Amino acid sequence: MSSASTLPFASRVAIVTGAGSGIGRATAIALAESGARVLGVGRRKEALEETARAHSDIAVLPLDICAEGAAHVAVDTAVAMWGRLDLLVNNAGATALMPLAETDRGVVTTLFELNVTAPSLLAAAALPHLRASSGSIVNVSSTYGHRPLAGGAHYAATKSAVEQLTRSWALELAPEGVRVNAIAPGPTETEVLASAGLSPGDVAAVRSQERERIPTGRLGRPGDVADWILRIADPRSAHITGQVLTTDGGLELA
Numbered sequence: 210m211s212s213a214s215t216l217p218f219a220s221r222v223a224i225v226t227g228a229g230s231g232i233g234r235a236t237a238i239a240l241a242e243s244g245a246r247v248l249g250v251g252r253r254k255e256a257l258e259e260t261a262r263a264h265s266d267i268a269v270l271p272l273d274i275c276a277e278g279a280a281h282v283a284v285d286t287a288v289a290m291w292g293r294l295d296l297l298v299n300n301a302g303a304t305a306l307m308p309l310a311e312t313d314r315g316v317v318t319t320l321f322e323l324n325v326t327a328p329s330l331l332a333a334a335a336l337p338h339l340r341a342s343s344g345s346i347v348n349v350s351s352t353y354g355h356r357p358l359a360g361g362a363h364y365a366a367t368k369s370a371v372e373q374l375t376r377s378w379a380l381e382l383a384p385e386g387v388r389v390n391a392i393a394p395g396p397t398e399t400e401v402l403a404s405a406g407l408s409p410g411d412v413a414a415v416r417s418q419e420r421e422r423i424p425t426g427r428l429g430r431p432g433d434v435a436d437w438i439l440r441i442a443d444p445r446s447a448h449i450t451g452q453v454l455t456t457d458g459g460l461e462l463a
């Protein structure tokens with residue numbers, strides 16, 4: 210077993226959005242187990258506190274990241290607690306099933322606010338601290354950030370935007386020593402479909418259809434994605450930037 214000082218994220222500080230469930234919870238716990246001090250952000254205090262019970266180096270900040278000023282609140286809280294910031298994991302996000310004929314302005318706006326605007330403002334607020342620490346940003350995209358999704362075009366479009374932000378910021382910030390990468394999960398067993406308003410029966414039907422199309426024959430698990438968020442954020446991955454790594458059991462090939 211590694212001693213605390215030899216852990217890859219020892220003495221590093223991370224913000225993980227959406228840390229109260231799914232991929233964000235798994236990432237916050239894995240980072241803390243790898244030596245980081247982690248600020249978990251999300252709207253539901255109780256869900257965040259459940260995550261924090263898994264490790265004493267996880268602190269929580271109940272916050273709607275779409276609220277005015279939220280990005281600075283999150284970054285300032287982490288820096289006030291620990292004096293630095295090394296990693297921003299832009300994980301919080303949502304999906305929506307919305308065929309073109311049912312396009313709703315509110316759904317489009319909300320998806321872009323949460324999946325694109327909020328992570329952009331968080332990245333901007335984090336930037337001075339990431340410059341100081343030669344830190345990095347990991348954005349969470351989706352396999353549908355680079356392949357089409359019939360009936361979910363606007364979700365796919367937000368994730369496509371996340372991938373272009375990733376590449377453009379990586380190029381912009383490389384001379385300053387800040388790396389920017391993305392992990393693009395395929396269908397992963399989390400609350401994401403229930404949060405999008407699907408009934409338990411519809412969630413089961415969608416997941417079953419997805420499972421049949423995934424070459425490895427199973428859905429992803431939050432830990433599958435968290436592992437790669439940590440690997441790409443690891444300071445030892447110092448020469449990797451601007452990459453989008455898909456963790457989807459080969460779905461994008463099928």
Ligand SMILES: NC(=O)c1ccc[n+]([C@@H]2O[C@H](COP(=O)([O-])OP(=O)(O)OC[C@H]3O[C@@H](n4cnc5c(N)ncnc54)[C@H](OP(=O)(O)O)[C@@H]3O)[C@@H](O)[C@H]2O)c1
Nearest residue numbers: 227230231232252253273274301302351396397399400401
């Ligand atoms: N699961 C999949 O199949 C899949 C596939 C590809 C990509 N992804 C992406 O993976 C990321 C994580 O999703 P997940 O699958 O782990 O689903 P999840 O369990 O629903 O997690 C989403 C998280 O985002 C948080 N969140 C939502 N709106 C927020 C807001 N306004 N302010 C702060 N936090 C907010 C939620 O917490 P609160 O509700 O407490 O705020 C929740 O913890 C998302 O970006 C998603 O698009 C998921």
